[in-house]
Amino acid sequence: MEFICNIFLQSDEIYYLKQLYFQPKVKLFQQGNIANTMRSIILLILIITCPILTANDLLEEIAEVINKQHIYKPTQPDFSNIIPNAVNEYLQTIDPYSKYLTATEYKQLQNNKIGIGAKIVPSDQGVLIIPFYQGPAFKAGINKPMLLLSVNKIAVKTMTILNIINLFKENDKIIVESLSNNIPHINTIIRQPYILPSVQVIKAQPDYIRINKFIARETTNELKKILSKKDLTDDIIIDLRETSGGDLYEALDCLSLFLPPKKLLITTINNNDQIRKYYSIPNQIIFNKITLLVGTRTASSAEVFAKALQYYQRATLIGQKTYGKCVSQTYIKLSDGSALKLTNLKLFYPDDTFCDGKGLLPDKLLDDKQLINQL
Numbered sequence: 062m063e064f065i066c067n068i069f070l071q072s073d074e075i076y077y078l079k080q081l082y083f084q085p086k087v088k089l090f091q092q093g094n095i096a097n098t099m100r101s102i103i104l105l106i107l108i109i110t111c112p113i114l115t116a117n118d119l120l121e122e123i124a125e126v127i128n129k130q131h132i133y134k135p136t137q138p139d140f141s142n143i144i145p146n147a148v149n150e151y152l153q154t155i156d157p158y159s160k161y162l163t164a165t166e167y168k169q170l171q172n173n174k175i176g177i178g179a180k181i182v183p184s185d186q187g188v189l190i191i192p193f194y195q196g197p198a199f200k201a202g203i204n205k206p207m208l209l210l211s212v213n214k215i216a217v218k219t220m221t222i223l224n225i226i227n228l229f230k231e232n233d234k235i236i237v238e239s240l241s242n243n244i245p246h247i248n249t250i251i252r253q254p255y256i257l258p259s260v261q262v263i264k265a266q267p268d269y270i271r272i273n274k275f276i277a278r279e280t281t282n283e284l285k286k287i288l289s290k291k292d293l294t295d296d297i298i299i300d301l302r303e304t305s306g307g308d309l310y311e312a313l314d315c316l317s318l319f320l321p322p323k324k325l326l327i328t329t330i331n332n333n334d335q336i337r338k339y340y341s342i343p344n345q346i347i348f349n350k351i352t353l354l355v356g357t358r359t360a361s362s363a364e365v366f367a368k369a370l371q372y373y374q375r376a377t378l379i380g381q382k383t384y385g386k387c388v389s390q391t392y393i394k395l396s397d398g399s400a401l402k403l404t405n406l407k408l409f410y411p412d413d414t415f416c417d418g419k420g421l422l423p424d425k426l427l428d429d430k431q432l433i434n435q436l
Contacts, residue, residue, distance in 0.1 A: 119397055123148055123161065126393055131155065132332045132404045156404050158390055164398030177235065177250045178257070179203065180303075181225050182358065188217055188225060190239060191303055191358075193273055194261050198237075202248040206303075207239035214238075259307075260284050263300065271300040272315075275307030275362045281314040288318060288346055297351040302380060302429075306361030309389050309408075310339075316369050317344040319351065319376070326369050328409040329389070351376045355423055360384035368410045368421055378423035385420030 128137040138151050148161040162170065178196015182189050190209045192198040209217055212228040213236050220228075229235055233252045238245065259276040260283040263269045268291055272280065291297065313326050320326075324341040353367050353376045364383050370376035389406040409415050 119395065119399075120148075122395055123401065126395070126401055127152070127403065130332065130391075130393065130403055130405055131159065132330075132388065132407060134332050156388070158386070158388065158402070159404050160402045162400045162402065164400075167392075167394070167398065167400040174254055174256055175252055176255050177229055177252055178255045179250075180305075181209065181222055181229075182305075183222060184357075188220075188222070190237065193257055194263060194271060196255055196257075197253055198248075198250050201237075201250040202246065203237065203239065203250070205241065207241045207246065209237070209239050210245070211238040212236070258283075260287060262287060268295050269298045269300065272304050272363070272366075274304065275309075275311040275315065275366070277308040277311050280307070280311050281318070284315055285318060285344075285346065291347075295349075297347065297349070298354065299351060299376075300354045301359045301363045301367060302354050302356035303358055304360075304363035305358055305384075306363060306386070309362050309365065309406075312362035312366045313339050314342075314344075316366060317341040319345065319347050319370055320373060321345055324369075324373060325411045327365055327411070328413070329406045330409070331406055350374070353378050355380040355383050355421065356429070357381050357384060359421075360386040361389070364416065364421055365408060365410070368416075371421070371424070372411045377425065378421065379425045379427055380423050381426065381428065382422055383420040385416055385418050387415050387417040 124137050127135060133155055135155055152159040152161065177198045178200075179190050179192045179198035182191060186208055188209045189206050190198065190203060191206045192203045209225070211217060212225065213232065215228060217225045217228070229252070235250045235252065237248050237250055239248070240246070257273055259272065259274055259280040261271045261273065263271050270284070270287060272284070274280075288297070309327075316326050320341040322341055322343045322345075326339045326341055329337045329339070351370070353370065355363075355367055355378050359367065359380075360383065364386065367376070367378055367383065371378050387408045387410075388404045389408060390402050391405045393401045393403060395401065407415060407417075
């Protein structure tokens with residue numbers, strides 16, 4: 062019934078029903094109007110019989126999903142009627158990664174194919190704009206992480222990340238003021254169709270590869286194509302400094318390119334205390350030790366990837382201590398089209414450590430300036 066309701070109850074049809082049934086002078090069975098009349102009767106029945114989702118119903122649904130699926134098993138919350146603020150405020154008291162998204166936000170997340178080719182992230186210095194290689198922001202002159210000062214002459218220092226991101230969506234032509242090495246920069250970025258590549262080759266010699274994000278059914282294939290063309294004696298550098306995560310299981314698949322079969326990669330525990338262990342599969346194509354570049358924004362799936370290769374002595378980690386996120390999230394769509402992003406798994410490394418809030422220590426500590434000089 063819900064599916065039928067979603068198909069038929071369009072705004073113009075509801076207006077038609079109002080005109081048809083609430084205007085006394087309309088002749089329902091006027092010749093030539095019988096088909097429309099019968100259809101409208103069916104629509105009216107559907108309006109009467111279809112369940113209407115109220116705000117309270119949605120709040121109850123949200124509370125139940127959080128209670129049943131969040132890793133920390135919170136007691137079923139009692140929300141006020143403020144959505145999404147009350148929900149997000151509550152979720153932040155449980156953990157910093159869970160979030161409620163409105164139907165519009167969730168749809169934008171799934172169909173976000175137009176943008177500036179950069180991410181906006183908080184840091185100790187302020188808000189950073191971090192470009193993706195060869196994206197619109199990169200081509201506009203923002204070719205490294207910079208401190209963001211203003212967007213279209215609106216200062217961002219006291220704004221939330223969400224509000225800053227919304228500034229970038231207001232116009233297709235965006236004037237960005239930023240700061241790098243205490244030197245101010247002004248760049249004009251044009252919003253355009255842009256799909257973030259999962260993997261990019263930054264340099265051919267040495268083989269310098271960047272993983273932007275672990276994307277399901279994509280990263281492993283792309284990485285395998287690139288690596289298959291390399292001489293097995295080549296030095297390979299994989300940059301994870303801006304890899305904030307992505308699909309956990311895709312990261313595990315990528316690990317099998319570098320490890321022999323049957324190596325323990327990760328152990329997960331859900332909110333029912335179910336334990337699952339994941340092992341490498343026969344897919345190894347790289348047998349030499351590689352170099353991984355890591356930093357403070359290396360997180361989640363990228364840390365899982367880095368730790369396994371470090372643990373089995375298949376990679377040397379160079380850079381800064383990583384973020385420290387040993388939990389995984391999933392999206393759960395709700396009945397009104399909105400969604401919950403909930404922490405649903407705890408992750409344990411091959412050595413059985415739980416790193417949340419701790420981060421990985423690199424084998425060699427170097428800041429970004431020192432790394433650039435060595436690449």
